[in-house]
Amino acid sequence: MTDNKVADVTGIGFGPSNLALATALAEPAPPGPGRPLKAVFFERKERFSWHAGMLLDGATMQISFLKDLVTLRDPRSPYSFLNYLHHADRLSDFINHKLLFPSRVEFHDYLAWVAGFFEEQVTYGSEVVDVRPVSHGDAVEHMDVVVRQRTAAGERTVVQRTRNLVVATGLEPYLPPGTLRSEHVWHTSELLHRVEQLPSAPRRIVVVGAGQSAAEAAEFLHTRFASAEVCAVFSRYGYSPSDDSPFANRIFDPAAVDDYCAAAPETRRMLLDYHRNTNYSVVDPELIDELYRRVYQEKVRGRPRLNILGASRLASVEPAGEGVDVTVESLVSREHTTMRADCVVYATGYRPADVRGLLGSMAGLCKADELGRVEADRQYRAVTEGDVHCGIYLQGATEHSHGISSSLLSNTAVRAGEIADAVRADAAAMRGCDVRT
Incomplete structure (x- = not known):
């Protein structure tokens, strides 16, 4: 037709x-x-x-x-x-x-x-x-x-x-190569749709990623499931704050497009590298403060539920019964730790x-x-x-x-x-x- x-x-x-x-x-x-x-x-x-x-x-x-x-x-x-x-x-x-x-x-x-x-x-x-x-x-x-x-x-x-x-x-959701989506493995783009499928009282949820979506997912899941352990896994030592200062934000001004288009390729790459912390793999400082407050208060009470596993990576994710077995590798000690989780939520960004x-x-x-x-x-x-x-x-x-x-x-x-x-x-x-x- x-x-x-x-x-x-x-x-x-x-x-x-x-x-x-x-x-x-x-x-x-x-x-x-x-x-x-x-x-x-x-x-x-x-x-x-x-x-x-x-x-x-x-x-x-x-x-x-x-x-x-x-x-x-x-x-x-x-x-x-x-x-x-x-x-x-x-x-x-x-x-x-x-x-x-x-x-x-x-x-x-x-x-x-x-x-x-x-x-x-x-x-x-x-x-x-x-x-x-x-x-x-x-x-x-x-x-x-x-x-x-x-x-x-x-x-x-x-x-x-x-x-x-x-x-x-x-943009399309990005998952690391070899990752297989399932009812226990999601991308954050599916978070609200998938979370309803979880048990009413999940025991452990793993969130992978260090950016805004990862921090929001960790905060949301930690609040939503009051007895669940939430493990945040990322290769940075801790969450990095976004640069929302006025001069840095000029990179988003319409006039900046003219400058960028007129610049030599090496200058374009330099500008992108300099200002990646305005948008990529960074978190609002207020949310970082809130997550740190929760971690600290749980240490005070002796009931840690929000665990930040920095300088780490996911080594493997394997189906296991009604969940997955997740192996986390410390990038510092190279030690492997395996834990059973109800699900893994990847906050690994998007690609064009x-x-x-x-x-x-x-x-x-x-x-x-x-x-x-x-x-x-x-x-x-x-x-x-x-x-x-x-x-x-x-x-x-x-x-x-x-x-x-x-x-x-x-x-x-x-x-x-x-x-x-x-x-x-x-x-x-x-x-x-x-x-x-």
Whole structure:
């Protein structure tokens, strides 16, 4: 089945990045001739959700509410977090709460509220399986996006022809090589869904990882199961605090993308290395203090339940009855300790999705660097080879070319606006119009 109406923009994925793009395309275009752009989105999930497995009570965002889907691009937008609060009749309450960082649950509700405005443009339960070039003469003018959809009557395949493609599939949960998921071995992305399957009084839970998600999971499980032992295993000596200082946070500013794109490759690597502690394998200092307080108080009472196994690694995880046998190796003494656990929760982070695999037949027309990463210009448009007139834009998978904010919420509003402007400019050029900005 083919949609004969050519879309100006087709988005793969409908998380925060392409949701922000939808809001940018919905904004009034700059003055000039033209028509509204037709945009459609395909999302693999059955409904809108964002990190649903980690919507823990008490967990807060690590960015200001002003870094929502629109405000840095257009503070007057109707899709702002403040307008959401106004419609929810909580604006005064939020102000009185004196919050800069809303709860993760509330921010998810905000995102879902915005997504509700674009339900006619997005098709859920849809997985893109190929992107095929459509040539006119020697030039590739369009792409056919092949989509497998799940319906009440079963699966069907549809083809959407498009002028531009925006890939925003987000990050994929990462597990160490050789790790096998099971009912006793999970990733933190599944935490809230899986925790209900545990016994009402588990004896021991092992959490692997040293970042924010690992610390949140340890704190959540320690609170949820009042008699369980929670063992946190990681190779660092202890949790490291995130750098949330004002000067360091400038690495997330929109202007930092210009600097990063203009820098030499060795400078880009240096900047990433210097500022990894703003985002990777680090924990909010307040949460570190809370976990340390718990460890200390349990030592005072002589009933240690939260055990921090630093400078250690998981040597093996083996199925054992209604749980797993976990062997932990000390990186200092090389001593091995084996313990029975009800489950192992891996908080080992995320990795960018395989963009080239997703692009299918179009992947061969995209330039890649020596590591196989798709190259993109300043407007996040994939650099193509040959006579390709259609555009492929990347939201995420561009950290190597655009910096640490390329897959984060911090710069989403501005990034989406830049892509929307580029698509509008392309559409105007196709009509032979002058572009006004």
